Amino acid sequence: MKKIGVEEGLKNVSDYLRSQGYSVQDLSPSIENNSSKLNGLDAIVTSDLNTNMLGFFDPETKIPVINASGMTAEDVKREIDEKSANLNK
Secondary structure, eight states, rough: OOEEETTTTTTHHHHHHHTOOOEEEESSSOHHHHGOOTTHHHSSEEEEHHHHHHHHOOTTSSSOEEEEEOOOOOOOHHHHHHHHHHHTT
16 A cells, blocks of 8 residues: 655645555645655645645655645545656656
8 A cells, every 4th residue: 555645734644545545644834744754655746826835845765755736635645656657667
């Protein structure tokens, strides 16, 4: 089961991913509050307002970070699946 971190405020995405069998970890906008939650995540979903909330824009980071701005929950799931597939190649 994929573990996805979803920024608070994206409840529709969290609910949809849970309904699709994903394990969802709710993330706050604060880096300090999330540090213990990040281990083992397969992807992180943020909103456009806070795309760097996690400080995760580092070329060494293997975890896909998805900006959900303008996307439906279905679009976010598709993006997670595509990016995860590319990491496993």
